[in-house]
Amino acid sequence: NAGVTQTPKFRILKIGQSMTLQCTQDMNHNYMYWYRQDPGMGLKLIYYSVGAGITDKGEVPNGYNVSRSTTEDFPLRLELAAPSQTSVYFCASKDSNTGELFFGEGSRLTVL
Amino acid sequence: QQQVKQSPQSLIVQKGGISIINCAYENTAFDYFPWYQQFPGKGPALLIAIRPDVSEKKEGRFTISFNKSAKQFSLHIMDSQPGDSATYFCAALLGSGNTGKLIFGQGTTLQVKP
Numbered sequence: 549n550a551g552v553t554q555t556p557k558f559r560i561l562k563i564g565q566s567m568t569l570q571c572t573q574d575m576n577h578n579y580m581y582w583y584r585q586d587p588g589m590g591l592k593l594i595y596y597s598v599g600a601g602i603t604d605k606g607e608v609p610n611g612y613n614v615s616r617s618t619t620e621d622f623p624l625r626l627e628l629a630a631p632s633q634t635s636v637y638f639c640a641s642k643d644s645n646t647g648e649l650f651f652g653e654g655s656r657l658t659v660l
Numbered sequence: 661q662q663q664v665k666q667s668p669q670s671l672i673v674q675k676g677g678i679s680i681i682n683c684a685y686e687n688t689a690f691d692y693f694p695w696y697q698q699f700p701g702k703g704p705a706l707l708i709a710i711r712p713d714v715s716e717k718k719e720g721r722f723t724i725s726f727n728k729s730a731k732q733f734s735l736h737i738m739d740s741q742p743g744d745s746a747t748y749f750c751a752a753l754l755g756s757g758n759t760g761k762l763i764f765g766q767g768t769t770l771q772v773k774p
Contacts, residue, residue, distance in 0.1 A: 552703070583764075588669060590749060591704070591764040598759065606761065607662075638703050647692060647753070649762065651703030 550574050554639050554652035561629040561659045569624040569655050571639030579642035580622040584635040597622055629659045662687060664752050666765025673772050679737040681768045683750035692753035695735050699746050740772045
């Protein structure tokens with residue numbers, strides 16, 4: 549039982565480069581989320597999706613984009629990477645029956 | 661105000677002691693309060709949760725105490741064990757049902773010394 553899978557686990561980017569963080573879940577959850585975690589700041593919501601084809605902004609969406617073409621996949625794209633985007637990124641999906649979030653193991657991104 | 665304030669930032673407890681982590685909120689629209697536990701290198705995982713119609717919920721050694729009038733809730737870990745060493749996040753659900761979004765506290769790093 550894979551749950552929520554994120555790739556890559558680690559990545560170093562140069563300023564101005566772009567990349568996509570991949571997220572896939574096998575629990576058939578409609579709701580999916582992207583958070584970033586910074587020391588002492590908790591988890592901040594970047595974008596979320598309530599189902600295929602529907603996405604919306606969270607608390608800190610600037611510099612990011614998402615798409616949701618299937619129920620399983622919810623990739624996060626960083627355009628023109630900046631040092632402020634150095635963080636650990638977590639993807640999560642929600643069990644609509646219980647409200648519980650299931651998180652991936654995270655993607656650690658460093659922008660130099 | 662959509663913030664959840666969590667304290668302390670870090671906590672060291674001896675094995676067998678009680679660990680207490682506190683959270684406070686302002687928005688009375690929050691109506692679901694989970695706690696998530698995160699081990700190093702892993703994603704957070706749901707530990708225990710409470711709704712505001714009860715004042716306490718206990719699951720094994722973990723208890724949530726909820727004070728609606730004070731807009732505060734806390735996690736108590738009884739008989740703390742080294743295996744409890746992790747980062748703990750409180751959270752609050754803003755909005756109703758499935759469309760609600762979780763707002764997380766800043767996190768508390770707990771170290772339980774053997």
